[in-house]
Amino acid sequence: QVQLVESGGGLVQAGGSLRLSCAASGRTxxxxxxxxxxxxxxxxxxxxxxxxxxGGHTYYADSVKGRFTITRDNAKNTVxxxxxxxxxxxxxxxxxxxxxxxxxxxSFEYEYWGQGTQVTVSS
Numbered sequence: 001q002v003q004l005v006e007s008g009g010g011l012v013q014a015g016g017s018l019r020l021s022c023a024a025s026g027r028t029x030x031x032x033x034x035x036x037x038x039x040x041x042x043x044x045x046x047x048x049x050x051x052x053x054x055g056g057h058t059y060y061a062d063s064v065k066g067r068f069t070i071t072r073d074n075a076k077n078t079v080x081x082x083x084x085x086x087x088x089x090x091x092x093x094x095x096x097x098x099x100x101x102x103x104x105x106x107s108f109e110y111e112y113w114g115q116g117t118q119v120t121v122s123s
Contacts, residue, residue, distance in 0.1 A: 001026045001027065002024055002025070002026040002027050002029075002032065002098045003024065003025045003112075004022055004023070004024050004096050004097070004098060004112055004113065004114035005022065005023050005025075005114055005115070006020060006021070006022045006094065006095065006096050006114045006115065006116060006117040007020070007021050007022075007023070007117060008020040008021050008117060009094060009117030009118045009119045010118075010119070010120070011120045011121075011122065012086055012119075012120070012121055012122070013121070013122050014086060014088055014121055014122065014123050015085060015086065016086050016121070017082070017083060017084045017085075017086065018083045018086065018119060019080060019081070019082050019083070020036070020080065020081040020083065020094055020096075020117060020119070021078055021079075021080055022034070022036075022078060022079045022080075022081075022096030022114055023076075023077060023078050024077045024078065024079070024098065025077065029074055029077040030053050030054075030074040031053065031100065032053060032098040032099060032100055033050060033051065033052050033053055033098075033099040033100075033101065033102060033103045033104065034050065034051050034072060034079040034096060034098055034099070035047065035048075035049065035050035035051075035096065035097045035099060035105070035107075035110055036048040036049045036070060036079075036081045036094060036095070036096055036097075037094070037095045037096075037097060037107055038090075038092035038093065038094045038095070038119075039092055039093050039095070039116075040091060040092040040093075043092075045095070046061065046092075047061050047105040047106070047107065048061055048064055048068065048081070048094070049061065049064065049068055049069075049070040049081060050099075050103050050104060050105060051070045051071070051072050051079065051103065052102065052103040053074075054074075055071060055072045055074075057103055058103075059103055059105060061105070063089075064083075064090075067083065067084050067085045067086075068081060068082065068083050068084070069082040069084075070082075079096055081094070081096075083119070086119075086121045087121060088121045088122065088123045089121075090119060090121050091119060091120050091121050092118075092119060093116040093117065093118050093119075094116060094117050094119050095113055095114055095116045096113075096114045097110035097111075097112060097113045097114070098110060098111060098112040098113075099111065
């Protein structure tokens with residue numbers, strides 16, 4: 001079992017920045033690729049970004065490329081999502097997830113999920 005706890009969400013104006021954190025506990029963190037997903041009201045859960053076990057490979061949704069950065073610190077068992085130049089359409093609940101396989105954008109690949117953190121971007 002892997003337990004994931006997100007933090008860092010909040011209310012920010014358009015153009016602002018937030019950094020989300022996801023702290024993992026349980027099994028060996030470095031064994032897992034990690035991903036961030038988001039879900040807006042009335043919409044499906046969408047892929048945002050993912051990172052492989054070492055942090056050497058990352059993958060982003062086109063909608064966030066160039067604005068968001070995913071990183072991880074295996075010594076701290078934590079994955080981060082730095083979000084810059086935020087837009088109102090980035091408003092959603094953001095979830096982190098752990099995948100025992102290779103880096104992936106498919107939510108079905110991820111075995112463990114956090115409870116989510118709300119990000120609201122005002123215009």
